[in-house]
Amino acid sequence: MTTGDQKTTQKPRIGVYGFTGCAGDQLIIVHTEDDLLKLFGATEIRSFVMASSRPPEGEIDVALIEGSISTAEEKEHIQEIRKRAKILVAIGNCAVSGGPQAMYTGDGTFDSRLEAVYGTSTFVTDPLEATPVDAHVTVDYYLPGCPIDADDIFPLVSRLIHGASPEPFPHPVCHECKLNEVRCLLLDKKFCLGPITAGGCGAICPLHNVSCVGCWGPQADGNFKEHFTLLESFGITRDEVRRRVRNYGGHKILGFVKGL
């Protein structure tokens, strides 16, 4: 509101909010140890209920949103935060695409699955099938990850509080895997989603001899069609490939795998 003129030395105001998810993205921030102390020093934390009591809330310069929108109450809350946040960033797979809880999105199975787990109870707030944050409000920036990586979130916050735009990371997991000089799992005809998955994770799974599961969501310029054909040539059925890319693809994968 009156940041500039009244208090020229006012620190940037940050809000960290958790919606439905595993809280892993906030936990990554909490787990940064030294950087966490710097964040609390360099900014005014107006809300971060996982780490601190009595959030003052109010106007916020940068809102970091974790989690999918999965109840009627959450839908109202995200709209309320948007109204008082200058910049809103979706952090983590759940906020960006809906998360694993959105893997069956569009299949029409939510009601029957809800009943299978909870029976026919009614709740204080109506449960909704998971949707990403941008299904409800304008999102200014996206930081994918399951969970996000500390080496990505701090540069992003740092740029935003200094009035700069975050640097995009337009590379797939494969790119980072090459930098790690790891033998490609695909050469050994093993399942891997590295070529069609957004990077930024450091290609940590292939580094441990395990395949990329696609948890950072789709890589926008990935050749999905060709990769499906390649995996099929290893003897993996198309149904299985289709199912596995959706485990972490949420809403965002649908446009890339349409008709495949």
Next chain:
Amino acid sequence: MSKKERIMIEPLSRVEGHGGIKVEIKANKVSNVEVQVLEGPRLFETLTLGKTPEEDLSIVPRICAICNLSHKYASLRALEKALGVQVTPITQEYRHLMHHGEMLESHSLHLYFLALPDFLGYDNAVAMADKYGDVVKKALQLKKFGNKIMRVMGGRIVHGENPVLGGFGRLPDVDTLVSIKREAQDLLPFVLDTVKILAGLKVPDHMERETQFVCLKPPHSGYDYYGDVILSSDGKEYPLDDYKSVIKERVVGHSFAKRSLYNGKPFTVGAIARVLLLNKRLKGNAADAFKKLYNERWYRNPLYNNHAQAVEMVFSLDGVVETIDRLLKAPRTEIAKPTRNSGTGTGGVEAPRGTLIHHYEIEDGLTAAADYITPTAMFLDDIEAFIKTSGDSLLAKKQTEGIELQFEMIARAFDPCISCSAHLVTVDWK
């Protein structure tokens, strides 16, 4: 006497996930307590259906970030039973190391950063730094150490894919093991000092009531965090496979977490349950720490869960050293393979906040049924019961100033994991 009042604490801070506490008060008595889990349902039991065990192991830890490796471990134990996988003794040692890492990460996060600010009168741990700078700094180092083990064994600190069916994708090298062992030895004096700090804390008694405790019985004569037998404070033991008849789940409208009862009554799981049921198995530093901190009020007062976590941090730091000493003699091993394609299995581990049970039915390599019972779902009823006792005794003594904080401290002491349970305080004055 129609005066209606309500205390609503929402959001409940310094816990994992989004919850609230609603307390209704009628005629100076607590008429209703609801620990509300407000995060939306994620329906994990349905997300793994039709998936391969490999996919299950990747998806399930996403239930919860703080105890992601406990979820992975519970699923591994269940799936390995279902598919006849016999892991090597060395793999089992690496799993001990992994689990000690998660206990240290989760307990240090909870004890120093989520719980201790209440006892010392702060909103958060960073604010404590002015007066208790050394404690905060060392606590961060301890948490970082727990995370380091999780990174090494898990692949990354949250949702690593390195633990696989039958073993690990990659094992740490000897230098890494040696550095972890040294760091554990360096951190032990700080945790022993923490035991002294805790021994001097005044612990409020307004919530005290009798309850029941449940944990898993380790498969050997020592203290540990896993097993195939459910042990309870009434002296009974049950095979883990019978968990459904021992722990009864139900759904309540104010929570997307299911609720559980044992013997038809609320019960406590977590560090305090383990330490109360298994303390005779503790040795050395951990046994000494227990002697310094224990008193008979532990049986009635959940705030001592913080103290029990300190005992376990001592146990786990020593456990890291002992495990690595064994591993250094034979650090390499193979991944064990499944011997069948179909089967049923129940896996039990102690997550930092209590007993965690995963159950699978695998048919022709795909998941036909899955069930996950989390510790937070087990103890939510007990949190409500303790808050009710606390409210009644504080109201009777007219000590209602700051009553919300007292309720929050009770809930926080359990170290609830709201994502796991699916959230938490509102007080209604009637």
